Amino acid sequence: MKEKRNFKDIIFRGILYLWGLTIIFPLGWVLFESLKTNPEFFANIWALPEKLQFGNYIKAWKEYNFGKALLNTLYYVGGSMILGLFFTTLNAYALTRIEFKGRQLIWGLIMMSLFLPGINALVPQYVVMRDLGLTNSLSGLVLLSSLGETVFYLMILGGFMKSIPKEVEESAFLDGASHWQVFWRIIIPLSTPGIVTVAIFKFIDFYNAFLSPFIYLSDPDKYTIGVQMYQANKLMEYSADWVTLFAGIIIAMIPSLAVFIFFQKWILKGATLGSVKG
Amino acid sequence: MAVYTSTKKVKRPEKRFSLEKSNVQRNIFLLLAIAPPFGGYLLFTLYPNILSVYYSLLNWDGMTEPVFIGFQNFIAMFQDQFVWRALSHNLFLFIIVPASVVIISLVLAYLLSYKNYFESKFLKLLFFFPNILSTVVIAILWQFIYDGNYGLLNEVLAFIGIDAGNFYWLGDERTALWAVVPAWIWGSVGLYVIIFVNAMDAIPKSFYEAAIMDGASDWTLLFKITLPTIMPIVRVSLLFLTLFTIKGFDMMLILTNGGPAGATDVIGLYMFNLAFGEGTHSYGYASAIGMLLFVILITAKAIMDRYMKKRGIDY
Numbered sequence: 151m152k153e154k155r156n157f158k159d160i161i162f163r164g165i166l167y168l169w170g171l172t173i174i175f176p177l178g179w180v181l182f183e184s185l186k187t188n189p190e191f192f193a194n195i196w197a198l199p200e201k202l203q204f205g206n207y208i209k210a211w212k213e214y215n216f217g218k219a220l221l222n223t224l225y226y227v228g229g230s231m232i233l234g235l236f237f238t239t240l241n242a243y244a245l246t247r248i249e250f251k252g253r254q255l256i257w258g259l260i261m262m263s264l265f266l267p268g269i270n271a272l273v274p275q276y277v278v279m280r281d282l283g284l285t286n287s288l289s290g291l292v293l294l295s296s297l298g299e300t301v302f303y304l305m306i307l308g309g310f311m312k313s314i315p316k317e318v319e320e321s322a323f324l325d326g327a328s329h330w331q332v333f334w335r336i337i338i339p340l341s342t343p344g345i346v347t348v349a350i351f352k353f354i355d356f357y358n359a360f361l362s363p364f365i366y367l368s369d370p371d372k373y374t375i376g377v378q379m380y381q382a383n384k385l386m387e388y389s390a391d392w393v394t395l396f397a398g399i400i401i402a403m404i405p406s407l408a409v410f411i412f413f414q415k416w417i418l419k420g421a422t423l424g425s426v427k428g
Numbered sequence: 429m430a431v432y433t434s435t436k437k438v439k440r441p442e443k444r445f446s447l448e449k450s451n452v453q454r455n456i457f458l459l460l461a462i463a464p465p466f467g468g469y470l471l472f473t474l475y476p477n478i479l480s481v482y483y484s485l486l487n488w489d490g491m492t493e494p495v496f497i498g499f500q501n502f503i504a505m506f507q508d509q510f511v512w513r514a515l516s517h518n519l520f521l522f523i524i525v526p527a528s529v530v531i532i533s534l535v536l537a538y539l540l541s542y543k544n545y546f547e548s549k550f551l552k553l554l555f556f557f558p559n560i561l562s563t564v565v566i567a568i569l570w571q572f573i574y575d576g577n578y579g580l581l582n583e584v585l586a587f588i589g590i591d592a593g594n595f596y597w598l599g600d601e602r603t604a605l606w607a608v609v610p611a612w613i614w615g616s617v618g619l620y621v622i623i624f625v626n627a628m629d630a631i632p633k634s635f636y637e638a639a640i641m642d643g644a645s646d647w648t649l650l651f652k653i654t655l656p657t658i659m660p661i662v663r664v665s666l667l668f669l670t671l672f673t674i675k676g677f678d679m680m681l682i683l684t685n686g687g688p689a690g691a692t693d694v695i696g697l698y699m700f701n702l703a704f705g706e707g708t709h710s711y712g713y714a715s716a717i718g719m720l721l722f723v724i725l726i727t728a729k730a731i732m733d734r735y736m737k738k739r740g741i742d743y
């Protein structure tokens with residue numbers, strides 16, 4: 151009996167490790183090749199490099215204009231996160247905890263977004279942005295990304311806010327507090343876990359965003375890291391400079407990896423929230 | 429409590445006045461709290477969706493004066509073989525990707541929840557990692573894997589004795605669309621593993637106890653208890669993945685841009701390239717295809733919702 155168990159465990163673990171390998175192996179391979187020279191890579195992709203070529207990373211940083219792209223990404227992601235997080239939280243408070251006329255109508259219109267596939271309106275959205283003079287501008291992109299309603303975020307934040315007892319709020323009002331004070335001093339501190347979850351999701355979303363920056367930014371000086379990597383990859387067809395692109399990919403992965411390591415618990419918990427909601 | 433009511437009584441005349449004042453204050457607060465995000469939603473999401481109906485009736489390159497042409501875009505669309513070719517590729521992905529992702533995720537989730545190995549937590553994190561990578565990174569990574577001369581796949585195949593030569597998997601019409609599938613699965617599985625593991629762990633142990641007493645095997649437990657219990661979550665996951673295979677196209681945009689010779693073109697990408705690609709732009713025609721996509725998605729969602737509800741009663 152015991153032996154049978156062990157045998158089963160070996161098979162089970164074997165399958166799990168196999169999938170793990172499909173993730174570690176390609177990523178490890180890219181890291182490994184990024185430390186070689188191009189001739190070494192072309193000669194034999196398995197051979198060890200004679201000397202670790204950390205210079206590839208400096209070259210990638212310069213060639214792909216990572217400094218500028220990182221600043222652009224920081225501006226876009228940071229701006230969208232701060233503005234978006236502030237408005238989403240405020241909005242969730244107003245929509246879940248304050249009774250007012252027309253609330254049902256607003257909720258109904260927001261719920262409609264669940265039925266809109268999004269990409270069918272790419273063209274008119276572009277025209278609207280163009281008419282407002284918001285194309286080819288990082289600030290325009292920030293406005294597009296931070297102003298809007300996302301049912302998923304409203305649900306997460308609303309969930310936390312609904313669990314705050316009404317009495318806490320009411321007694322604050324009796325003491326003469328305004329809605330702003332209640333929002334800053336009571337709602338925000340008590341829904342911090344929800345806010346952090348939404349912040350992480352927004353970071354991953356914005357950092358990984360490709361389509362909107364690709365559509366709206368035409369000036370190479372304004373490219374975010376994602377668009378920059380896309381262009382670098384396109385140029386690779388002509389330059390055949392593999393090792394530098396390998397290094398570039400690793401650099402582009404670092405912010406994701408950092409956030410993942412620091413916020414792993416939050417991210418895994420957030421993934422479950424997604425399933426509850428669907 | 430007594431203090432609470434007494435203050436209320438004392439303050440009553442004052443309160444009516446402050447209530448009015450606070451009503452104005454409240455309305456200003458509501459306006460500031462709701463107008464920016466809701467206005468953005470109306471302007472950048474709802475309005476363009478309505479506008480796309482109008483655009484689909486135009487012949488417009490986005491620059492010159494638009495010409496109203498009625499339903500001609502739609503007539504052209506149904507005769508456009510590229511539309512049908514792209515849709516057939518969507519159908520291919522629709523059949524293969526959601527089912528593969530769900531099956532692989534279910535297997536991995538079951539293995540992870542079957543027994544708590546000491547490395548389980550690490551494996552969960554590792555499996556999830558591709559999900560936080562951007563599509564650009566995933567696509568470039570898989571391009572390296574599929575490259576003919578130096579790609580990882582051909583080298584690994586050579587290592588185990590299969591000589592694929594310099595076959596470029598993404599460059600051949602016969603294999604290109606197939607090659608997109610693993611990249612897509614690789615980038616999606618982790619999330620569903622986590623969702624399914626959590627769902628399986630949440631099943632109360634008492635569900636199993638009686639069956640175990642009766643001597644039920646692991647297989648029986650899996651198929652009679654575990655899977656039926658988490659079925660609602662599996663169905664939602666399937667719906668989500670399915671809708672994504674209909675509208676998703678950024679992976680193809682980056683990997684192949686629809687090539688070679690349109691072998692990986694999907695409907696979203698075809699629409700995107702008509703509007704934003706190189707060469708002449710046709711916003712009107714792209715919007716008409718957007719409308720088609722909208723109808724397909726709504727229909728797919730309605731059919732799946734209905735089918736799922738029916739199935740739900742069975743269990």
